[in-house]
């Protein structure tokens with residue numbers, strides 16, 4: 001059975017002290033009253049990963065990175081490799097967040113390389129896909145997402161593909177306060193699962209976790225997560241407040 005996952009993407013927020021404080025608060029709330037069936041992943045900035053790891057119960061909360069290099073090592077000033085991320089104790093890495101695709105011009109080819117390197121070293125990629133508002137209004141949202149998946153991750157062997165977590169994040173919903181409706185989310189998640197089924201078979205499709213991301217919060221999470229094909233969330237803004245994040249974890 002596929003896992004329920006709630007992952008908190010802190011983006012470029014918090015300094016070290018406030019990041020540690022947030023991690024301690026989240027850790028405590030989850031220990032006291034978090035839904036034990038939900039896998040929780042905290043994804044702080046690179047600079048905080050080690051401290052956050054040491055502030056939480058690592059049996060209960062896993063840590064991820066927000067990005068990785070598409071190169072494995074060498075003269076790439078400012079880059080962080082999958083090996084570095086793995087060696088610090090993180091287990092997950094976000095790949096292809098729309099902010100990386102848009103602001104940093106990350107291409108499908110780069111994202112494919114990043115995913116490949118992550119899989120090789122044993123990190124779980126959280127692979128993001130999603131359309132802009134313009135693409136949705138033009139009714140191209142299904143083909144856009146299909147192309148992102150085709151170019152990014154559908155070329156892997158089945159046993160590698162099965163280790164990936166997918167996050168559907170409509171660009172128009174990220175950080176805007178305008179979440180996809182539960183129907184829109186379910187429709188796209190069902191579409192993605194169907195594509196996986198055609199490519200890798202029904203069993204693989206049934207076992208892949210597909211998270212929703214985009215203005216998901218403690219008030220709307222239960223309606224979104226109630227859908228058959230929505231297996232949790234990749235949470236930005238609402239992951240910066242421990243109580244709100246707990247509310248999302250407990251929304252199943």
Ligand code: PEP
Pocket residue numbers: 009011097169173174175176177213214215216234235236237238
């Ligand atoms: C995100 O950054 O992945 C995200 C979904 O952000 P927000 O929840 O703030 O929309």
